[in-house]
Amino acid sequence: MSLLTRDTRQCAVCSTTTTQTVVTLRPILESYDLDGRPYEASLLALPYWVQCCGGCKYCARDIRQAGDNLAAICKTAAYLAILNDASFPYMARQYRAAAHIATLYHNHAEAGWHSIRATWKCEDMQHPLARICRNDTLTHYVNAYQQGQRFGQHNAEECLIIADLYRRNSDMHHANEYAERALQGSSNDATYLQAIHHLQAMIRTSTTTRQPRPLH
Numbered sequence: 001m002s003l004l005t006r007d008t009r010q011c012a013v014c015s016t017t018t019t020q021t022v023v024t025l026r027p028i029l030e031s032y033d034l035d036g037r038p039y040e041a042s043l044l045a046l047p048y049w050v051q052c053c054g055g056c057k058y059c060a061r062d063i064r065q066a067g068d069n070l071a072a073i074c075k076t077a078a079y080l081a082i083l084n085d086a087s088f089p090y091m092a093r094q095y096r097a098a099a100h101i102a103t104l105y106h107n108h109a110e111a112g113w114h115s116i117r118a119t120w121k122c123e124d125m126q127h128p129l130a131r132i133c134r135n136d137t138l139t140h141y142v143n144a145y146q147q148g149q150r151f152g153q154h155n156a157e158e159c160l161i162i163a164d165l166y167r168r169n170s171d172m173h174h175a176n177e178y179a180e181r182a183l184q185g186s187s188n189d190a191t192y193l194q195a196i197h198h199l200q201a202m203i204r205t206s207t208t209t210r211q212p213r214p215l216h
């Protein structure tokens, strides 16, 4: 179970101090989905992996962290359009806004980290725009992969996550391509081989539902 605490956070952009719920401990993941989605109990932390300043609406993993031109970015029409897009669930909007900022800083791994959480939120609500969030995640993670920005423990895990996201979006051609890359990078690690073979079996049958990793 994630440990949640309340703490004050001063925004790096506008200096507004707000009370935020903070995730202070990542639990041991006994079981999780092929795209990295954590065990159900850990998803209690999902609302708190993004912080939003009550003053300037800066959204980030930690609003105490500053960046160049952030004050201007948070006032742009593009940023506010994402944050105020009522077609997405409220929490997903904050993750999408944080992903937008990360993208502007060319931090594709961080953008993917936020986008996949927007995806999980939409999935939980069976929201039709989960597919859009998954597409965004794929864009960010493929960019991160190609530029050597780490978002998984190693290459095989990153390819496995990308392959599973493609599978969920019914793109079996690219799912298969990245499953093969995962296989080549797995170094015959039994844990990953089992997960990759499980994924490949679902690709062959065009299964697009959420799938947990096989227990080992």
Ligand SMILES: [Zn+2]
Binding pocket: 011, 012, 013, 014, 015, 016, 053, 054, 055, 056, 057, 058
């Ligand atoms: Zn602020």
